[in-house]
Amino acid sequence: MSKFSDALAGGKFVLTVEMDPPRGTALGDMYALAKGLSAKVDAVVVSDNRGAVARMSPVLAAHHLIKHTGAEVILTLTCRDRNRLALTSEMLAAAAGGVQNLLLVSGDFVTLGDQPGTRPVYDLDSVQALVLASLLAQGRDFSGELAEPAAFFLGASLPVATDPPGLAGIKFSKKLKAGAGYFMTQPVSGAADLDALAKLPMAADTKIIAGLELGADQEAGPLLELAKELKGGGKAAGVHLACPEAPQRLTELVDKLS
């Protein structure tokens, strides 16, 4: 379906990177970064008001990235800022704008952001958002028919450290049932963090991409080693790199991993 889904289906150990749309109106920096990376990574994940801080619409940013850089894009949409009507319209816009992969998440709560008094939405939860996206692929929404279907390769997030451990399985199987084709974990700090997930019965046939996050001043060495360990270890289908405070460092990380 998408290049990204083909890579996963073909058994490739995928590499993805995270980019925040600008907190402004100029997309130049994002283009420049994506142009350097797009040939070396399997997808660029465009975040959605990450950390509950307002940025440019990820739908528009994703569309322009595809158009101007040819990057394979995964569009993140959160349930925090949109009700079911807005999620539907953004998914339709994304499909019209060339987006083929979605990552549907609940979204960091508003009190973690810079405007903690914001009214959170959560009309749908992340499982219900996947249900909605699966309906759009069939050419309908919760209410009725659409003029055209909008089909995406659907992704969801997975927690790595639930207490009790069985709790992760509940969400995992519901998301599979709702149409998730791949999963991204919360940032992990060691391969052992993935053990609990790997033991779940549904993990065997599922594409789980391990999240890796690097701080602005953090040494890249341990992260690169972990990524290489995961590549050979069979616990993950790929790694997702985020360096939100210093995204330009993604170039250095990707060069060493690709």
Add this chain to the structure above:
Amino acid sequence: MIVAERKPFDEIAAATSGFRKVLVAACGTCVAVCLTGGEKEAGILAAQLDMAATLGDREQVFSVGCVERQCDREFLEELGPQIAEADAVISMACGAGIQFLAEAYPDTPVLSGVNTTFIGVNEDVGVWTERCRSCRDCVLSITGGVCPIALCPKGMLNGPCGGADQGKCETDRERDCAWSVIYRRLENTGRLANLEEVIEARDHRDLLPGRQVHPAYQRRYSAHE
């Protein structure tokens, strides 16, 4: 019960500034139990306002009245004689009581003395915690008697969000993740199968103003009467 907290004194004092005779109307039910708006708290507020007026050289008189419940018309009638003497009333009841009082005495300005906070329980001495959002579509039978609407900040219906860490909530690492509590409760009672089905998107018409008529009174209040 309904829990409330008293408004900051300065806000209440400012709201009363244009009135000479002010009645502080306590409510003897929920807000009395949570030590916010009962007769004792109304008396304390009246005394504070009185002192502030004296210090500020304002000629104001504050009196106290109390009824069993401000959310019931027959109790509100008892306040009639006192309200007739007052230029304004500070209601110490929950938001429902304040409105019903204002509706019962539409010619008298009614001010709020409290901020209504939630429907909750008395968890310990002096501690009240929220338990219900009155959402009109109760899932407690499925979720082990633990409400994901009231206790999960995101109201997640199908399990924890990705922000939960080691059983704690992303909004407050001291707060238990509602879904961890739900899971344990269901595991304890052998009902984990409750969590297998996807709970569908909710009907949020609960956000429309509510009205409920007991079936025995349907005919009396029917639009087709």
